[in-house]
Each structure stands twice: as C-alpha cells, then as structure tokens.
Amino acid sequence: xxxxxxxxxxxxxxxxxxxxxxxxxxxxxxxxxxxxxxxxxxxxxxxxxxxxxxxxxxxxxxxxxxxxxxxxxxxxxxxxxxxxxxxxxxxxx
Numbered sequence: 629x630x631x632x633x634x635x636x637x638x639x640x641x642x643x644x645x646x647x648x649x650x651x652x653x654x655x656x657x658x659x660x661x662x663x664x665x666x667x668x669x670x671x672x673x674x675x676x677x678x679x680x681x682x683x684x685x686x687x688x689x690x691x692x693x694x695x696x697x698x699x700x701x702x703x704x705x706x707x708x709x710x711x712x713x714x715x716x717x718x719x720x721x
Contacts, residue, residue, distance in 0.1 A: 648707070653715025658695075658702045665695045679708035 653661075668675055677691040691708040706713040 649711050651711055651713040653704055653706075653713050655715075655717040657713075658704055658715050658717045661693075661695045661704045662697065662702050677706065677708075679710060682708055682710040 664675070667673075675693060677693050679691055683690065691706065693704070693706045695702065695704045697703075701716065701718045703716040704714065
C-alpha cells in the first residue's frame with residue numbers, strides 16, 4: 629500500500645485541514661533512509677525525529693516517518709507540522 633503524501637490529511641491547531649509544502653526526496657535520500665532503517669533494526673533501536681523548524685519542545689515531536697520497500701522500490705514519507713517530504717524510487721537496494 630503506497631504512503632503517498634496526498635493520502636495523508638493533516639490538521640492545524642484549529643482543526644482545519646493543513647496545506648503543507650511537499651519536499652521531494654532524491655534516490656540518494658531514499659538509499660540513506662533505507663540503510664538507516666536497516667541499521668536501527670539490526671541494533672535494536674527505534675528512530676525519533678524532530679523537525680528543527682517547527683518543534684517547540686513543549687509538544688510531542690509531531691513527526692512521522694515511514695520507509696517501505698516492495699521488491700526494488702523504496703518509498704519514504706516524513707511529515708511534521710510544517711512540511712511533508714516524500715520520495716519513491718526503484719533499483720535502490
């Protein structure tokens with residue numbers, strides 16, 4: 629199941645749908661995220677991400693990250709309160 633950003637609805641502090649800018653992830657970004665995910669799994673760690681633009685330290689981190697693989701395709705989504713980064717690429721493994 630794809631994790632494309634257009635399938636994600638985010639809401640602002642007033643409960644209204646938020647229109648966040650999308651930042652593309654390159655194949656290099658996808659490769660790095662996949663290797664990071666493998667490293668964490670191999671060593672029994674779990675990631676914790678904080679956006680340096682919108683995290684206020686008195687709220688939850690507010691960041692979600694997913695990295696999925698299907699065959700040779702890698703798909704990654706990182707979203708926070710102020711933006712969404714997304715990429716999908718093939719032949720990354």
